[in-house]
Amino acid sequence: MTPVEQKETAMQYVDEFRDPALAKSLLKQIARVAAQISRPANRPLQIMEVCGGHTHAIFRYGIEQLLPPNIELVHGPGCPVCVLPMGRVDDCIAIAEQPDLILATFGDAMRVPGSKKSLLQAKAEGCDIRIVYSPMDALELARQNPLKRVVFFGLGFETTMPSTALTLLQAEQEGLSNFYLFSNHITIIPTLRAMLEEPDMSIDGFLGPGHVSMVIGEAPYDFIASEFNRPLVISGFEPLDMLQSLLMVLQQISRGEARIENQYRRIVNSAGNDPAQRAVEAVFELREHFEWRGLGSIDHSGVRIRERFARFDAEREFALPNQSIVDPAECQCGEVLKGQLKPVNCRLFGKTCTPDKPMGALMVSSEGACAAYFKYGAPQLIATAGGEG
Amino acid sequence: MCLGVPGQIIEILDPQLNTALIAVSGVRRQVNLTCVITEGVQPSALVGSWVLVHVGFAMSLIDEDEANKTLQLLAELDELKDALQPLQ
Amino acid sequence: MNKPETGFKADTITLAHGSGGRAMRDLIEGVFVEIFDNFQLSSLEDQARIILSDLQSCGDRLAFTTDSYVVDPIEFPGGNIGTLAVNGTLNDLAVSGARPLYLSCSMIIEEGLELDQLKRIVCSMKQAADAANMQIVTGDTKVVPRGKADKLFINTSGLGVIPAGINPQASGCRPGDKILVNGFIGDHGATILNARGELALDVELESDCQPLHELVECLLHVCPEVHAMRDATRGGLAAVLNEFAEQSKVSVKLWESAIPLRPEVRGVCEILGLDPLHFANEGKLVAVVPAEAAASVLKAMQAHPAGRDAAMIGEVQADAVGRVFIETGFGGTRILDTLNGEQLPRIC
Numbered sequence: 151m152t153p154v155e156q157k158e159t160a161m162q163y164v165d166e167f168r169d170p171a172l173a174k175s176l177l178k179q180i181a182r183v184a185a186q187i188s189r190p191a192n193r194p195l196q197i198m199e200v201c202g203g204h205t206h207a208i209f210r211y212g213i214e215q216l217l218p219p220n221i222e223l224v225h226g227p228g229c230p231v232c233v234l235p236m237g238r239v240d241d242c243i244a245i246a247e248q249p250d251l252i253l254a255t256f257g258d259a260m261r262v263p264g265s266k267k268s269l270l271q272a273k274a275e276g277c278d279i280r281i282v283y284s285p286m287d288a289l290e291l292a293r294q295n296p297l298k299r300v301v302f303f304g305l306g307f308e309t310t311m312p313s314t315a316l317t318l319l320q321a322e323q324e325g326l327s328n329f330y331l332f333s334n335h336i337t338i339i340p341t342l343r344a345m346l347e348e349p350d351m352s353i354d355g356f357l358g359p360g361h362v363s364m365v366i367g368e369a370p371y372d373f374i375a376s377e378f379n380r381p382l383v384i385s386g387f388e389p390l391d392m393l394q395s396l397l398m399v400l401q402q403i404s405r406g407e408a409r410i411e412n413q414y415r416r417i418v419n420s421a422g423n424d425p426a427q428r429a430v431e432a433v434f435e436l437r438e439h440f441e442w443r444g445l446g447s448i449d450h451s452g453v454r455i456r457e458r459f460a461r462f463d464a465e466r467e468f469a470l471p472n473q474s475i476v477d478p479a480e481c482q483c484g485e486v487l488k489g490q491l492k493p494v495n496c497r498l499f500g501k502t503c504t505p506d507k508p509m510g511a512l513m514v515s516s517e518g519a520c521a522a523y524f525k526y527g528a529p530q531l532i533a534t535a536g537g538e539g
Numbered sequence: 540m541c542l543g544v545p546g547q548i549i550e551i552l553d554p555q556l557n558t559a560l561i562a563v564s565g566v567r568r569q570v571n572l573t574c575v576i577t578e579g580v581q582p583s584a585l586v587g588s589w590v591l592v593h594v595g596f597a598m599s600l601i602d603e604d605e606a607n608k609t610l611q612l613l614a615e616l617d618e619l620k621d622a623l624q625p626l627q
Numbered sequence: 628m629n630k631p632e633t634g635f636k637a638d639t640i641t642l643a644h645g646s647g648g649r650a651m652r653d654l655i656e657g658v659f660v661e662i663f664d665n666f667q668l669s670s671l672e673d674q675a676r677i678i679l680s681d682l683q684s685c686g687d688r689l690a691f692t693t694d695s696y697v698v699d700p701i702e703f704p705g706g707n708i709g710t711l712a713v714n715g716t717l718n719d720l721a722v723s724g725a726r727p728l729y730l731s732c733s734m735i736i737e738e739g740l741e742l743d744q745l746k747r748i749v750c751s752m753k754q755a756a757d758a759a760n761m762q763i764v765t766g767d768t769k770v771v772p773r774g775k776a777d778k779l780f781i782n783t784s785g786l787g788v789i790p791a792g793i794n795p796q797a798s799g800c801r802p803g804d805k806i807l808v809n810g811f812i813g814d815h816g817a818t819i820l821n822a823r824g825e826l827a828l829d830v831e832l833e834s835d836c837q838p839l840h841e842l843v844e845c846l847l848h849v850c851p852e853v854h855a856m857r858d859a860t861r862g863g864l865a866a867v868l869n870e871f872a873e874q875s876k877v878s879v880k881l882w883e884s885a886i887p888l889r890p891e892v893r894g895v896c897e898i899l900g901l902d903p904l905h906f907a908n909e910g911k912l913v914a915v916v917p918a919e920a921a922a923s924v925l926k927a928m929q930a931h932p933a934g935r936d937a938a939m940i941g942e943v944q945a946d947a948v949g950r951v952f953i954e955t956g957f958g959g960t961r962i963l964d965t966l967n968g969e970q971l972p973r974i975c
Binding site: 164285391416 | 541547563569570574575593598601603606613617
Binding site: 568 | 827889974
């Protein structure tokens with residue numbers, strides 16, 4: 151008996167990139183090209199998907215276990231929630247605990263542990279914390295609550311920066327005096343460089359973050375090819391996008407090439423998005439350094455609000471503890487991030503470190519490699535227990 | 540790291556604020572169009588266009604030609620697979 | 628919803644209505660007794676008295692269940708907290724195969740609740756109970772100061788009788804069994820999320836809140852030996868199937884593309900990064916039936932209005948891992964786990 155197929159609830163620009171038949175032929179090509187690449191024994195090709203959205207999709211669609219065994223996907227640092235250091239969460243809670251204040255945040259941040267508690271716990275203790283879909287919704291809260299201070303917890307990479315920048319510009323235009331931004335925005339390029347500069351860096355190629363790229367364009371990745379001789383293919387987020395990008399990376403490796411390519415042309419313009427870049431440039435400036443959970447401090451990897459917008463800056467408005475809290479010594483997130491260790495081989499995985507009580511960065515959000523392994527299952531487990539049928 | 544979803548612009552709400560209504564699979568939501576408006580183009584010209592939406596902002600106009608090219612390439616790969624099979 | 632005129636006059640509920648004095652008596656007699664309208668309540672005793680021989684004629688076991696209902700907002704498209712409180716408890720009885728018979732209704736009211744709203748809710752409870760031939764035979768009312776509850780909490784307990792020979796159990800799934808669901812998944816969860824308005828989405832969706840006892844009757848008629856049956860409320864389809872897999876010591880395989888999902892629910896999930904399989908349902912059941920009976924059960928379900936969009940969504944496999952696997956429409960496989968807490972919207 152075959153499953154009953156429901157009538158398709160098609161979504162344009164989504165469903166056509168989830169076609170299982172096309173995926174099969176892509177997988178065949180991937181296997182063919184991967185087989186042509188000569189490798190030392192026991193050393194699979196390591197391809198890093200930089201972006202947490204890719205990590206999520208890889209697990210959501212069960213892509214990893216469809217790949218030939220000589221390809222290993224390494225789940226990169228592109229999850230802004232995972233890499234948020236505990237000290238910044240503590241700062242955010244210190245803000246939320248002020249009287250007559252509403253803290254607005256994306257839902258992702260609610261469970262990220264600080265040194266003592268998460269925002270979810272702070273909310274349970276009485277803080278007024280609201281989950282919003284857009285920073286513009288936080289601005290609306292400020293309009294509706296003129297007697298309260300409304301602070302937006304700004305999180306995310308270059309994709310999200312323009313939206314908070316534009317929200318701040320809007321707040322300025324309206325002359326709102328009760329709206330603040332707590333900027334924890336980070337930028338991926340310096341972190342990629344820092345990882346590539348590590349002496350034991352073993353990644354053979356990269357899937358580039360599609361939605362970051364639609365803002366910054368292709369050029370910022372050039373150094374990966376020119377200085378480090380690794381290919382990078384900017385990839386979309388549907389399963390066919392990712393398989394096609396993977397094939398493009400493998401084709402480059404098999405030909406001994408290292409170039410920056412763009413698979414996601416329907417969304418990513420090679421120069422990026424000009425209005426978005428201008429908004430970011432107007433509002434933000436690079437910090438000297440910013441701390442990443444699991445990776446430590448990285449130069450020029452975060453942005454703060456420019457002097458001109460000081461009156462909207464939560465860091466200037468509130469006296470923050472601003473403490474750096476070191477990750478637990480037992481955590482091996484750094485090694486997992488660099489592809490030297492699989493999540494399941496971490497000594498804490500599933501024992502003292504679970505999505506309920508995460509110890510390390512990668513267990514924090516469902517985009518973190520460890521949380522994804524825990525939630526959706528390591529490929530080996532699926533292959534042995536549920537793959538057939 | 541950044542959830543983005545394709546939506547279609549169905550109505551301009553406020554041309555001054557660059558706000559519009561988009562539809563995603565029967566769900567409507569207000570979004571900001573600033574990042575997809577080029578100088579000299581009226582927002583109203585964008586009604587019917589598809590955009591990639593992230594946190595309430597249209598971040599990119601979806602290029603239908605490029606989408607079709609990608610799908611075309613995938614279809615060619617698929618045919619190539621059949622051509623290769625007898626050799627394997 | 629029609630709003631019968633009652634003799635009780637007051638605009639809002641105050642603490643006096645829970646004080647045990649005259650105001651409380653007015654509320655109970657003027658609203659609950661009048662609207663629920665049955666002799667058990669009208670006799671104003673402290674308990675309902677149920678005739679045993681009537682019960683015995685329906686089957687050989689009592690089914691007894693209780694549930695408390697808290698929902699924000701208390702009225703939403705497709706229902707309200709009252710219809711939930713009746714249908715939810717009714718469905719908990721029905722999925723045992725029981726014929727649902729009696730309900731209790733206990734309300735905790737926050738002072739300041741508008742009387743009209745309370746009456747609307749009580750009326751819809753009466754309608755829901757009538758539709759299932761159930762009687763609300765005993766109850767209680769408390770009023771708490773403002774801020775000590777959120778408008779209205781309702782507890783209902785339900786009593787039903789299970790016919791001899793019917794015994795679906797969460798531990799009853801056997802390898803080879805097929806898994807059926809009676810329609811679209813996630814409507815209630817998506818409706819409530821949308822009705823709260825915090826995420827500023829605009830979508831036409833209704834809760835699937837509905838009674839399932841008739842559907843269960845149709846199903847049992849063609850397959851009395853149904854192995855497992857649950858309504859997929861909080862925690863959604865994911866929670867029910869994980870319970871089945873764990874308790875039956877089997878694994879469950881779902882076909883993602885076979886799971887009925889409305890485009891609007893899918894849209895909400897794509898925008899907010901949520902999984903519809905974790906959304907609550909208030910009128911959906913999961914039935915696990917022997918493979919040879921699956922086609923006829925599916926047909927019987929589809930013939931009933933509450934099962935019109937029923938589908939076969941998966942099967943039981945022998946691996947004793949107690950897990951649920953989803954074969955994605957795309958060809959891969961992943962684990963479907965239960966949630967650790969509330970599902971939160973995400974941007975990344």
